[in-house]
């Protein structure tokens with residue numbers, strides 16, 4: 001909760017894309033931060049992501065369920081310590097389904113974009129850690145085969161989240177402030193919309209959260225079969241530095 005006179009309201013960021021402010025209470029946020037601390041530890045822990053173009057992503061990352069690397073998925077950290085990726089906890093997959101239900105009821109007219117969330121087996125979590133200088137360039141989440149909505153949870157420092165359209169990484173886009181506990185769900189016609197994080201506001205995390213910096217947990221459905229290792233898509237223009 002901020003210091004607003006009125007609570008921030010849920011708003012559509014595009015067709016099938018919803019921002020739900022203050023979705024997670026402080027206790028749930030704390031539990032997620034604690035869980036992220038565990039996932040960040042090696043092996044298969046938080047790492048610096050290097051892109052094929054020789055760049056370095058400024059947000060550090062760890063995956064659960066499937067390991068994302070530029071640009072594909074694997075069951076082990078093929079571009080790092082080689083360890084098997086940590087499993088996706090069933091409770092986190094359930095949180096993803098609950099988030100879709102919440103986004104559906106938050107903004108009238110968005111429900112049709114989401115399908116039945118009970119059918120979605122969220123089997124990928126990407127956890128991004130941003131310090132004050134980190135950001136993420138405009139990109140699409142396009143390495144999955146499933147069209148299930150993407151669920152994004154924010155913890156810690158406030159950021160500017162830029163949400164655009166599926167056609168171009170430039171305007172039209174909407175900038176929205178994401179604070180600790182906020183939820184964003186994008187599916188339907190916005191599932192492949194460009195989005196990014198142009199800015200983090202250091203020192204804005206809730207004091208009682210116990211986190212310096214910003215964490216983002218992105219939940220996705222892979223659509224991969226268990227042994228069907230997906231090939232890298234090679235979509236180099238999506239490089240999310």
Ligand SMILES: O=C(O)CCC(=O)C(=O)O
Pocket residue numbers: 126128136141152161195196197216218
């Ligand atoms: O940090 C965020 O809010 C966005 C993260 C993101 O877009 C991604 O991991 O693909």
Ligand SMILES: [Fe+2]
Pocket residue numbers: 139140141195
């Ligand atoms: Fe993304």
